[in-house]
Structures are given as structure tokens and as C-alpha cells.
Amino acid sequence: MDWSTEGGVGDPAAVRAFLEGDPREIAPLILGAVLTHHSESGPVSVRLTEVEAYMGPRDSEHPDPGSHTFGGPTARNAPMFGPPGFLYVYFTYGMHYCANIVCGPAGKASALLLRAGEIVDGGGLATLRRPASKAPKDLASGPARLASALGLTTADTGRDALAEPFSLWLPESPAAAVVSGPRVGVAGPGGTTEYPWRFWIEDDPTVSRYKAARPRNRSVAG
DNA sequence: CTCCGGATCCTCT
């Protein structure tokens, strides 16, 4: 990757080649990249400040018990088994969407969950989509918040993030201070320090606050 | 500031 390109790298072929690698190596380099979605209502752009890497199925080279693909292909996770640069968007908790960018060559079933970012364009539209946010830095400070601010839903899963109405620009240079730690909200062994695959820009105010996975209420008593 | 519970339905076993 030619990091000296003025204004960053936006050529889809170059970006897709970059995304063909291991998401754990891509993660610290993709921080600072700008993802844009041109919807009918207008564009919104987010500068990524926090991502998480998710690897492959249990019988693969890099199994990941925290990944949606751990148990193998399903209807939902199908895009993760496809080529890099495409979106994997899933619906969770009955009300939220979260978006990933598929990484690795087709078949690896790895991806980067877009956990947080700074809205750098289309702040008005992002605010309309996220009326609950109390400050601009909170517009995309969480995976469901980021997806909401960008207007992403399961209608977008499987779509190419490197072609209209989307675009992805890699930063002019890698972020100076990137740190890593265990992934947020992942229950079981995949959420431990054995899998320190959450990456974020140190001290960036838009990074989400860490929360460990919380056990659910049991609806049925013993 | 931190902690906690409820919301709400799709997905896979």
C-alpha cells in the first residue's frame, strides 16, 4: 500500500487488495479511514476510530469462538464468506444493526466490525438519524450508533462498500497511536484477553466505552 | 460520574 498518496487512497482496486489481508493486521492501519454512504437523503461520512477483528470458523486456520462464522456458514453470515470489501450487516437485540467490512480472500470468513468513528460530513443527517445523541462525538460512538448514523440496515448486507453508493478512503498515513484490548460485549472465551482484537485510536473522544458482556435476566425461575 | 434493567425480534439449535 502506498501511504504517500496525497489525500489518502480511495481507488477501489487498491483498497480491496489492502482488505484482502488478515483483519488483525489491517485493523491498526484502517483506523482513520473514511467510509461514506450516499443515501437518498444525502451523504454521511465517518472517520473510523475503533474496530474489532473477527476471524473464521472452528475448523479453519484461525478459529474464533467470538465470530458469527465460528459455527460455519449460515444465511445471515454468508457475506463474510465472500470477497473482501463487502458489507456484513446484522440485526441484533431486536432493534439494532451493526456493520462489518469483510476482510481476507473469499472463504476466510473474517471481517472488521465498525465500532466507532467521528462524523466528518453529513452531521445534520446523522443527527436526524440519531436524535438520542447528546453530543457530536456520540453520533457514532458504538457499532449500532455508527450503523444508524450511516443509515445502514440489513438491506445493505452483501453490498460492496467500495462502490456507489458507498466509498472507503484509507488515511494518508496510519494513525500514530493505536492500542488494542479484548473485544466488547463478546461472551465466552472469545471475549477474553486471549483474543485482544479490539483496536482503537488512543485518546480519541469518539471511541466507545468498554463494557464486558453482561449476562441476561433469566425469565424462568427454578 | 457509575450502575442497572428494559426494550424487542431475528437467528440458530
Added chain:
DNA sequence: GAGGATCCGGAGG
């Protein structure tokens, strides 16, 4: 059936 790669508002310190 069970539970989730979450968010938000309210209560308490």
C-alpha cells in the same frame, strides 16, 4: 426456545 459483536434513560453516589 434461548439469547444476543447494544443503547438509552433513570436512580443513586
